[in-house]
Every structure is written in structure tokens, then in C-alpha cells.
Amino acid sequence: MRSPSPALWGLERRGGELWLDGVSLPALAREHGTPLYAASANRLRARAAGLLGALRAYPRRSRVAFSYKTNLVAGVLQVLHAAGLGAEVVNGYELWLARRLGVAPEDIVMNGPAKTEAEIAAAVEAGVGLLVMDGLPEIERVAAEAERQGRRVRVGLRLCPDVVPRGMNSSSLTGSRRNQFGLDLQGGELGAALARLARAPRLELTALQAHVGSGIHDLAAFRRTASRLLDALAEARARGFSPSCLDLGGGLGTPASREFTTLELLTYLGTGRLPRRLTPGPQDLLARYGQVLAEAAVSGALQRDLPLPELVLEPGRALVSDAQVLLLGVGAVRERPGVGRFALTDGGAMSTSLMFLSELHAVLLANREAAPDGRTSVFGRVPSPMDLVYRNLPLPRLAPGDLLAVMDAGAYFTSTASNFGGPRPPVLLLDGGQTRVVRRRERFEDLARVEEALEGLEPP
Secondary structure, eight states: OOOOOGGGGTEEEETTEEEETTEEHHHHHHHHOSSEEEEEHHHHHHHHHHHHHHTTTOSSOEEEEEEGGGOOOHHHHHHHHHTTOEEEEOSHHHHHHHHHTTOOGGGEEEOOSSOOHHHHHHHHHHTOSEEEEOSHHHHHHHHHHHHHHTOOEEEEEEEEOOOOOSSOOGGGBOSSTTSSOSEETTTTHHHHHHHHHHTOTTEEEEEEEOOOBSSBOOHHHHHHHHHHHHHHHHHHHHTTOOOOEEEOOOOBOBTTBEEOOHHHHHHHHHHOOOOSOOOOOOTTHHHHHHHHHHHHHHHHHHHTTOOOOEEEEOOOHHHHGGGEEEEEEEEEEEEETTTEEEEEESOOTTTTOGGGGTEEOOEEEOSSOOOOOSEEEEEOSSSSTTOEEEEEEEOOOOOTTOEEEESSOSSSTTTTOOSTTSSOOOEEEEETTEEEEEEOOOOHHHHHTTOOOOTTOOOO
């Protein structure tokens, strides 16, 4: 697997060191320690502006609600909200945080396949712009809460369109009938849901929603999803409802990272053999995505003689992935004749992020420039062979003290971190040559704050 040029992420080399937004990454590591994340505010703004610009030609209103679960760092979220994005949340904490960050209730989409009673109550009380219901029983629960609070609630129905994008592994699919999400269109659950909504006068069916996967490069999958949602919208209108929105979820991939396919994943986990290449995708992927969705909605509505719907999008990865870099320090290097080379760093799949186990990311030497020289298996600090960065990664010969930059670390890396390896890393926001700590490194006291000591068990 050969890594693309650092320029693909807006990085440059100065004296061999990698710089991002006018800041030396090795200097950040020396000052703040590793592991750490560096996020580019300029890149976040550019990605948000790119998607909003791609949708500007759509004849009706379109809204973009950033998927909070993708990167739940408040400072990152603030940059995106200031750029004009709303919030898509999937649990009570995310809803609380969105309100704490000043997101207007009408700009919040509440999703989630197993909402608690408290979460439903909080969403109804907040007056979120769209409360998406994931199954038949949830309709009664939301209706009961709306009656209890005496409120009218704008709701959506999550549908299972049975769309499977090409080139993905099963852990990333969310729109297949083999997965647990949404109302089964083939099984007739949409009709059952509409019948239940007819008996719930406080629920206003505003949108039909679907989400078909994560890391998608197959844009035709979004066309198929839009077509099936429009069929469902036509059915809803025939039954006396008037939903005005298509919520096409998120899931778009990024140009310079990708999911393993199922075969690649099995081969890699079984043999340690990485795919041979990480081929960069088109740099205008966001623009193509916006164009595909707009065209699918316009042509599909005309074909079905439907009013043109509003569009709601819930992107995550495509907006933040390539705006954030993970820096890992190399602590030890070992070479075993006939076996290979090993490098031990301060972060891996069991500590820093689970994403290493299912996605391909470029890894660059950040503190000096050197040509690749063979393959090195890179691990984290947890005493487990599953604390992988990558096995058999083409790299220069490493030495203790080297610094590795894992690219496209803005999507799900901070969200899937654990304390298995100790305190979680800080996140630094780079903006116009300035550096701000938007999430400090956890301390031992942070980890112990929720522990309750038992009395009477003091050591002798």
C-alpha cells in the first residue's frame, strides 16, 4: 500500500518535517506529547462550504445536519456550526451538547435505533426539527410522549431501502434487510407505520429517511436510495399524508481513505497482508455527491408527479475525516530475522481507535523525510496483538523517537477511543497559524472520577 502525497491533506514538508496550516506537527508533539490529534479549522470550513455550495442549485430548500457521532469534539462541532451546519444526534448526550453549543432546535435531527424514554422526552421537549422513528413500537412511544407534553412533533420514518453499496464490508452496511435498522419496505412495514400515524394526531409526518452505510464511494447507491424513498413518499401521499422532506442520511466516503472490502478484511486479519494500494479518489467527491442527490430528487419527483421535496443530509465522515491528523510516537523498534520488523507506538486499535481494524489510512513519517524501506508492523502500547496500527506497512526504517502521522483521523477516531491504553489524547485545533486545545488530555483523576470506593475494605 503506497501512501499518496502529503499535499492531498494540505500538508507540506519544511526541512523534512510535516506542517499543517502553518504549524509544525513535530513541534506540537514535543509541546503536548503523543498521542494527539491536530484538526484544521480551515479544512473543516472548506468541506462544509463545498457541500453547501454543491446543494445551492437545488430548486428547493436543503439542509445539512452534521453527524455528531462521527466527531464529538465540541471545538470541532463549533467550527462546523459556525459554517452553517445543523446537528444530527443519536442519543441524549449528543442532544444535550447540541443545545449547549447553541444549535437551534429546528436545526437538530434526532436519530437512533433504540431511544430511551428519557431521550424521546428530551427531544419532544426541545422541539427538535425532526425526530426520526426507527421502528413500529417507537411510533406509540413518541405519540404517548407528545400527548403527555401536549406538543405537536415533527417526525420522520427511517426506512430500510435494501440498498447495498459496492466495495464495502458488512460492518459498514446500514441499509440492507440483513441489518437491524428502519422499517422494512419489502415486508410492508411502511403501510403499518402510516396506519399507526393516522391514529396519532400530534405527530406530523415531515420526512422519510434512510441511511445505507459508511465510507461509501458508490454514488449510484445514493441514487437507488433516493428512488426508493420517493416511491415511499408517493405511497404516503396516496394514504393522505404530505411529507415534504427526503432525508438521505450520510455515509459518503473520502478521497484518501477507505473501508476494507469484506475479502480484504478477512485476508488482512487472517494473514496480515494489506491491500496493495490506497488509491486516492476524486477530489471533487463532495460536489459529485451533492449533484447526484439533487438530480435524483428532481428527476425522481418529476417521474412520479410529486412536489419537489426538501432535502435533508446527515454527513459526517466526508466533512471531517481529512481535516484531522493523529500523531503517534515511536517508542521501540524490533527486528526479528526471518519474521520482520516491529514498531511500538503509543496508540493502536485497542486504545486510540477501532478504525484501524476496518479502514485503510495513509501513515506518514512526520519528523523527517525518508524513502520507504520494506515493511513494518506497527502496534500500540496495550499488551495485546490486536492493538494494531497496521501490519506489514510500507515505511522507512523507523527509530525510537520518530513521529508517525495517521491521516484522515477525523471520522470516528476520537469517538471510538477507549481508556484501555490509559488517558485519551488531546485534540488541538489549528486556525490561521494559531493552536488551541479544544479537548485536553485526560488525567488519571478523570478516569477515577466515576469510581466509588467500598468502605471497610482498606488494606491492613
